[in-house]
Amino acid sequence: MSEKKKGILIPERYKPVLGAFIFFVVMLSAFIASSPDVFLSIGIYSAVFLSLPLFAIMGLSLVFVTAAGEIDLAFPSIIPLSGLAFAWTLQQTNLNFLLATIFSVVVGISCGLLNGFLVTKLGLSSLITTLGMNFALIGLCNVLNNGAVRTFEELNDTRIKSILVGSFGPIPAQMFWMVLISLVLGMIFHRHKFGLHVRVAGDNPEAGRAMGVNIERTKILCFTLVGLCASIVGILGILLLSTYFSTMGEAYLLPVLAAVFVGGTPVTGGKGTIGGLVIGATTVVFIQTGVVAAGLDGHWTSLGFGLVIVLSLLGHRKFSGRLTR
């Protein structure tokens, strides 16, 4: 009905994406208006594109978990723990990249599986379970790492590094990986039956069970995806800086969650948007980079985040009309 009043027909499912996009354009315009010389140069965009993929890849997996009606707060610790597995194996094997990647992914997936089992099989609240796991895993990571900072200068000129985090002209290579992973996960979320089952799990699990959908397995796979993405982010993060330190996951928690919600995935579960997430992540990273580039104190970033999250939620509600209860 609201569609007809406005005289434009936007399919319901594209509204959150469009909402997130309009929000991004407004924000960008505000930045450009405030300091045109900074935001009309290419430098700022290269800076954004450097770290955007890491936040976006993490956020993609969070869309699945959120749409499935759960939340995962453990990823900021899975990143350094699986990252440690990567860094440690690199050191032990004299830079065997393949082995290090496999070990890192196994660690990430195991953490995700553990979260999934705790939440579905034991019926624990995902908010509290993963909050606890966040503490437990970073504790484990610190115990194992013992405060070491591991540097990998020798990786600097390797082909593997330039493929994963090098650059194609002004565009960092990780942007291509982000696009690729977004496309794959977007197809799965919006077009694959697994994506449908994820959304049903968050909306009406009883309906899914009555129709023979394995809701528990679906949710466990969502948590596992978070573990997998965390390990990818860990690996890319280490390669990007050629350094491992166990606090590398700390900066992710709030921006990634913000990206999910700014992107138009409701916290209530049952639906979500991959395209929106990418735009949401861009918005969030832009604030981080933009506030500093605009010459403001870094503390303004938090204020900016807060405003953006609240305003975007209002925007999404206004936009999707009476459907968002």
Place this chain on the structure above:
Amino acid sequence: MSNEPIVKLVNVNKSYGNVYALEDINLDFYPGEIVSLVGDNGAGKSTLTKIISGTEGPDTNGKIIVDNKEVTNWSSAKARARGIETVYQNRALSEQQSIYDNVFLGREITNRFGFINRKKEIEETETLMRKIGYTSKVWTPLSSVNKLSGGERQGVAISRAILFESRLVILDEPTTAMALTEAAEVLEFVSNLKKSGKSVVFISHNPWDAHAVADRFVILERGKIVFDGPKGSMSADDFIALLHKFAKKDIKS
């Protein structure tokens, strides 16, 4: 109408501890027939439904006969495979998903990698919606279920039963808590279900609804069948009088 019953219950009993929920039930369900199953709370309607749909097994001495063959280890998966589909009130739909996603939930048409064939699902949903008599032209298969009225939602759940080659559709209180117009819509869906060749077991508290759609009445009281007969020329008033007669008898004893 063929005379072979789809499902035949012979001497079915079900007890929970010392309490008989069902006692010596002998009941046939024939093709192309709408049976209204009525009775008070605790009369055994839902227990009977659960036994037919396979979610609960009867006590050992009774028999369930499907297509003239006795079945063993009856389960809901087996029931569904044999064309017996149950539509539960309010439990079957994911409201934030589209109509076509709901219709095909759990039985998606996919390519071999599991990606949903949207075009085909949407086309088939359109055909279904026409078949079941969706009068509203506002909705397309892409509309999400939370925009539909209660009656229309029931329609989506019912159309699922048509799609999956079911022969006997059990509708558990499909008109409960509905406005009159919505209930009328559901009754229309039910008649269309019959027109498309399905048998229906219609379970209801509402004697008018039960009367309106039925070809045959089965009245349960305290786990026993007290009446099993065709509607014939029985009016709604006669039917209600009949219900009262059994209810009164029940109070006296």
